[in-house]
Each structure stands twice: as C-alpha cells, then as structure tokens.
Amino acid sequence: MKSLDVKVWSVRKRDTKTPSYGVRWSVAGNVFSDSFRTKALADHYRTKLMRAMRDGEEFDTESVLPASMEEKKSAVSWYDFSLRYLAMKRPHAAPNMRDGINESLASVTVENLDDRPGRRRVDSQGAAQLGFLASGACGARSSERREERPSLGVQSVLTPR
Structure with a gap:
C-alpha cells in the first residue's frame, strides 16, 4: 500500500557510547528511524527522504521508503x-x-x-x-x-x- 502521509523530523544525536545520529520519519502514522555513524550521512539520508516527499512520491507502507530509494533486484543470476x-x-x-x-x-x-x-x-x-x-x-x-x-x-x- 502506498501513502502520501509522510513526515520527516530533523537529525538528532543519539546518546550512545559511540556517537551516532538518527533520522526519524513517519509513513501513514507509523514512526520509523534509522541510525548513521556521522551527522553528514544522516543528513544526506534525510535530504533524500525530503526530496522524495517534496516531489510527491508515494511511500510504500511495507518498505517505508519511496520507490526511488528502494533497492532494485539484481538481474544477474x-x-x-x-x-x-x-x-x-x-x-x-x-x-x-x-x-x-x-x-x-x-x-x-x-x-x-x-x-x-x-x-x-x-x-x-x-x-x-x-x-x-x-x-x-x-x-x-x-x-x-x-x-x-x-x-x-x-x-x-x-x-x-
């Protein structure tokens, strides 16, 4: 199922032993997050989510990503x-x-x-x-x-x- 109801929050630093940064977003009311080693990586991921949202791409409620960010299956056996x-x-x-x-x-x-x-x-x-x-x-x-x-x-x- 696809949804346009998407919200993306800002990058936040997580309080862990090794520094990490989190990106949070919601699709159809369900909240998801992903963590990254550096703030630049987290900000880049957040930017890709924001770009897809701004371009009007629908987010898949199962993979919680837009079609442009989903991994493609390899055509090589x-x-x-x-x-x-x-x-x-x-x-x-x-x-x-x-x-x-x-x-x-x-x-x-x-x-x-x-x-x-x-x-x-x-x-x-x-x-x-x-x-x-x-x-x-x-x-x-x-x-x-x-x-x-x-x-x-x-x-x-x-x-x-």
Missing part, C-alpha cells in the same frame, strides 16, 4: 555472476588458487541456495558439476570458453524464480 567472477580472477591466478576459487564458489552456492523453498537440493555431484562448468567456462582465452549449462538439478537452484 548467481551462476552468471560466478562465471563473470571466475573470468575476472582466473587468468591471473595460479593453478592451486584456481582450484580454491572453484571450490569456494561451489560451496558458497550450495550453502546460500540450498534451503530456499520450492528448490531442489544440490548434492555433491551437482556442486562438482558446478565447479567443472566454472573451470571450463572460464578458460584463459575467450575462444576456449565452453557454452555448457548446468544440469536441471543445478539450474533449478541457481536460477531465480
């Missing part, structure tokens, strides 16, 4: 990101470092994407396949790259829904 990362790191890495990068990305993939509802588990074979595809897809030269895709089990975990 984890698999494509991994391949780009490997293509950047691999040409300059020693062979053992390449193996370490492949294993790290495979294990991070399994840990981060394993427990999502509606997705199949990636077993050790799937993680090994991911490492193999990554190592082959990121050859030293772009002409050597393979255009293989992961199996259906790995794809179901790696692609966003």
Whole structure:
C-alpha cells in the first residue's frame, strides 16, 4: 500500500557510547528511524527522504521508503555472476588458487541456495558439476570458453524464480 502521509523530523544525536545520529520519519502514522555513524550521512539520508516527499512520491507502507530509494533486484543470476567472477580472477591466478576459487564458489552456492523453498537440493555431484562448468567456462582465452549449462538439478537452484 502506498501513502502520501509522510513526515520527516530533523537529525538528532543519539546518546550512545559511540556517537551516532538518527533520522526519524513517519509513513501513514507509523514512526520509523534509522541510525548513521556521522551527522553528514544522516543528513544526506534525510535530504533524500525530503526530496522524495517534496516531489510527491508515494511511500510504500511495507518498505517505508519511496520507490526511488528502494533497492532494485539484481538481474544477474548467481551462476552468471560466478562465471563473470571466475573470468575476472582466473587468468591471473595460479593453478592451486584456481582450484580454491572453484571450490569456494561451489560451496558458497550450495550453502546460500540450498534451503530456499520450492528448490531442489544440490548434492555433491551437482556442486562438482558446478565447479567443472566454472573451470571450463572460464578458460584463459575467450575462444576456449565452453557454452555448457548446468544440469536441471543445478539450474533449478541457481536460477531465480
């Protein structure tokens, strides 16, 4: 739900052990706040809220931010990101470092994407396949790259829904 009923208060210093500054605002009568390390950061955030309010942007009552300040979802899948990362790191890495990068990305993939509802588990074979595809897809030269895709089990975990 969207609302134009927005109020923004001034930046205030919080009494904490480490200095911090707070910004308070309300959307549809509900008060929200955020804290920042410096007054300049807090003032910048407050200015963005004020600009959105002045421009007539509606604030979302769930995210409590205007559309211009909401985070956009990445259009790049984890698999494509991994391949780009490997293509950047691999040409300059020693062979053992390449193996370490492949294993790290495979294990991070399994840990981060394993427990999502509606997705199949990636077993050790799937993680090994991911490492193999990554190592082959990121050859030293772009002409050597393979255009293989992961199996259906790995794809179901790696692609966003």
